[in-house]
Amino acid sequence: MxxxxxxxxxxxxxxxxxxxxxxxxxxxxxxxxxxxxxxxxxxxxxxxxxxxxxxxxxxxxxxxxxxxxxxxxxxxxxxxxxxxxxxxxxxxxxxxxxxxxxxxxxxxxxxxxxxxxxxxxxxxxxxxxxAFGRYAGIVGAYNGILAYGKKWGLFDLKPAYLCHDMDDMQEEYFKVKLPPIKIAVTGGGRVAGGAMEVLDKMGIRKVSVFDYLYKQFDEPVYAQLHSGDYNTRPDVEVWHAPDFYENPHLYKSTFRKFARVTDLLMACAYWNPRAPRLFSEEDIKLPDFKINTIADITCDVCGSIPTTKKSASIPDPTYDYNPETGELEPAYSQQSNITVMAVDNLPCELPRxxxxxxxxxxxxxxxxxxxxxxxxxxxxxxxxxxxxxxxxxxxxxxxxxxxxx
Incomplete structure (x- = not known):
């Protein structure tokens, strides 16, 4: 040996x-x-x-x-x-x-x-x-909720990096009081699992994709979206995951139906550069585009989320995207902006x-x-x-x- x-x-x-x-x-x-x-x-x-x-x-x-x-x-x-x-x-x-x-x-x-x-x-x-994916999801989801609360003046959470460990961070969960918003979580791996772990412990209910799209709720809810929920191949009627991963360039995004009903997007899905983006900057300008806060946990700059123009830092994790100009502005500049959380080393916030x-x-x-x-x-x-x-x-x-x- x-x-x-x-x-x-x-x-x-x-x-x-x-x-x-x-x-x-x-x-x-x-x-x-x-x-x-x-x-x-x-x-x-x-x-x-x-x-x-x-x-x-x-x-x-x-x-x-x-x-x-x-x-x-x-x-x-x-x-x-x-x-x-x-x-x-x-x-x-x-x-x-x-x-x-x-x-x-x-x-x-x-x-x-x-x-x-x-x-x-x-x-x-x-x-x-x-992988550190689970903790990227945990910290990313927490930061996304923190950003949403701060954007709308709902609550003020201690940043994850100032928490001694996860037990300390979880004490902050009790401060979270959300209106009946809808939260979309993309992905099915470790990152998405970590994000949903946070939402579950915050008492935010998970609902089916169908109910998420077509029903109204009197409480905050979230849905987990897999690739087949927001991508389609125009020449094929039945979703076949292996084909999507092998030929992502043949697919088109159908995410717009989710953008119409989503308030907070948590992007946790691995993105192949040959695959379509979730939405375009032109889509953002449409009057029915509802998303106002994005936690881009994958943090692919100029990747699946077009508002992610740069990665931010742990102490200053958010910035605003102005839908009218396509330019970045300081975080929380105006409520009509989309607030973006994009940090590429999220697990560092809970290093222990x-x-x-x-x-x-x-x-x-x-x-x-x-x-x-x-x-x-x-x-x-x-x-x-x-x-x-x-x-x-x-x-x-x-x-x-x-x-x-």
């Missing part, structure tokens, strides 16, 4: 990310479960779990990680901090050829690094194994909870493959580069990385 020394790196990306792949207690659990593993933690002044919390549980702290076999972080590692010839696990945000990370991938190749991206760790069927959840996933479904010879091919599928060379699955990134030379 292989023996590994794993180093938990301090996050170096700016803005600062306070999350960690393994919390102190999860480090202890991992060491007990995997006897052939050694583990050290690089000291950090910004991590949500303090250095002393690791020390108190007997976890070694070590500044120089050059003797580690595997280095694990959360966000992209700054190029100058990459140690040559090491194996790294982190979210690289390169598989969609994101322009801002081309230099990172180039450096990975030049430094003969093996890069395993959490986002690409999947089952044979393509289902992701680890999000880190605990992520560590659970790593121990259960990722770390075992380091010690069983990767019998199911999980690590192989998730490896973007091996010893400085792109793997066959990710060879399409060659030109992307070459541009950064």
């Amino acid at each position: 292989h023996k590994f020394k794993i180093g938990i790196i301090k996050e170096g990306k700016v803005p600062v990310d306070k999350r960690v792949p393994l919390t102190p207690k999860k480090c202890v659990e991992a060491l007990e479960k995997f006897k052939n593993m050694k583990l050290v933690v690089q000291p950090s002044k910004v991590r949500c779990y303090k250095d002393d919390e690791y020390r108190e549980l007997g976890i070694s702290l070590q500044e120089d990680l050059s003797d580690c076999d595997i280095l694990m972080g959360v966000k992209e590692v700054p190029v100058e901090q990459l140690i040559p010839s090491k194996t790294y696990f982190f979210f690289s945000h390169t598989i969609k050829e994101q322009p801002h990370n081309a230099k990172l991938l180039r450096a990975v190749l030049d430094k003969k690094i093996t890069l395993v991206d959490y986002e690409t760790l999947t089952t044979r069927q393509g289902q992701r194994l680890v 909870n999000a880190s605990r959840d992520f560590g659970r996933q790593l121990i259960d479904v990722v770390l075992p493959h380091l010690f069983n010879g990767d019998a199911e091919g999980v690590l192989e599928r998730g490896t973007i580069a091996k010893e400085g060379k792109l793997t066959e699955r990710y060879a399409y990134l060659k030109n992307y990385a070459a541009v950064a030379r």
